[in-house]
Amino acid sequence: MIRLEKLSKRYGKFVALEALDLEVLPGETLALLGPNGAGKSTTIKALVGLLRPSGGRALVNGVDVWKEPVRAKAQFGYVPDRPYLYGKLSGLELLRFAAGVYRLPRSETEQRIEELLAGFRLERFASSLIETYSHGMRQKLSLAMSLLHQPQALILDEPMVGLDPHATRLVKDLLRDYSKNGRAVLYATHQLHLAEQVADRVALVHRGRLLALGAPKELLRQHGGSDLEEFFLRLTEEARDEAVSA
Numbered sequence: 594m595i596r597l598e599k600l601s602k603r604y605g606k607f608v609a610l611e612a613l614d615l616e617v618l619p620g621e622t623l624a625l626l627g628p629n630g631a632g633k634s635t636t637i638k639a640l641v642g643l644l645r646p647s648g649g650r651a652l653v654n655g656v657d658v659w660k661e662p663v664r665a666k667a668q669f670g671y672v673p674d675r676p677y678l679y680g681k682l683s684g685l686e687l688l689r690f691a692a693g694v695y696r697l698p699r700s701e702t703e704q705r706i707e708e709l710l711a712g713f714r715l716e717r718f719a720s721s722l723i724e725t726y727s728h729g730m731r732q733k734l735s736l737a738m739s740l741l742h743q744p745q746a747l748i749l750d751e752p753m754v755g756l757d758p759h760a761t762r763l764v765k766d767l768l769r770d771y772s773k774n775g776r777a778v779l780y781a782t783h784q785l786h787l788a789e790q791v792a793d794r795v796a797l798v799h800r801g802r803l804l805a806l807g808a809p810k811e812l813l814r815q816h817g818g819s820d821l822e823e824f825f826l827r828l829t830e831e832a833r834d835e836a837v838s839a
């Protein structure tokens with residue numbers, strides 16, 4: 594469903610992403626893990642069409658994001674780590690605007706918006722200006738916007754930062770459930786316990802390369818360690834030591 598083929602990104606001589614191959618299968622939620630500067634946001638931005646890769650391809654539901662950007666963008670919903678939302682619009686106005694961009698039929702728009710506002714517990718604030726929203730409310734509005742067109746894939750960068758326990762539960766359920774029915778979810782996170790609870794597979798990237806890929810339990814079985822934190826620290830430190838001694 595989501596496919597990265599030898600995706601690369603260079604900034605001058607610096608290689609931020611080195612020929613990354615990764616697939617998120619239909620029905621799967623995959624967490625992208627890695628230390629600061631590993632290349633997670635670069636991967637996601639290149640995948641959603643915000644950062645032109647230096648090489649390779651990114652496809653969603655078979656559509657090449659860089660060759661057919663408009664058709665590709667209809668296949669996925671995207672939530673950035675710091676969503677930029679127009680503060681002078683109300684939540685409702687922003688969702689109506691986004692529904693227009695996605696060309697949703699007018700007959701369906703209002704009901705869909707109502708459902709999403711209710712699902713994210715934003716109904717009471719629907720007519721308030723976004724500039725008055727808290728961080729968590731903006732994050733939830735951004736999630737609602739990404740789901741408007743019922744995309745086949747959901748792509749999120751750090752979806753849980755700054756959310757209260759209610760919102761956290763809501764987003765966890767979304768990450769887990771959205772990939773059912775053959776859809777796919779890819780999210781980047783630093784929260785290893787989240788990946789442990791809510792990912793069919795995890796991909797660990799380090800210095801722009803894939804270090805490990807698999808179901809959390811399978812990775813712990815292969816590499817040892819009692820939890821993903823231990824696994825993460827061990828593998829990234831080993832990779833750092835190898836780089837130092839090379």
Ligand SMILES: Nc1ncnc2c1ncn2[C@@H]1O[C@H](COP(=O)(O)OP(=O)(O)OP(=O)(O)O)[C@@H](O)[C@H]1O
Binds near residue numbers: 627628636
């Ligand atoms: N515009 C840029 N110019 C030069 N280097 C950049 C640029 N943007 C990112 N990088 C570098 O690319 C590497 C990957 O950055 P990226 O933001 O993808 O990491 P990340 O895994 O998302 O990190 P974090 O967890 O800290 O958000 C980093 O070393 C970063 O310094």
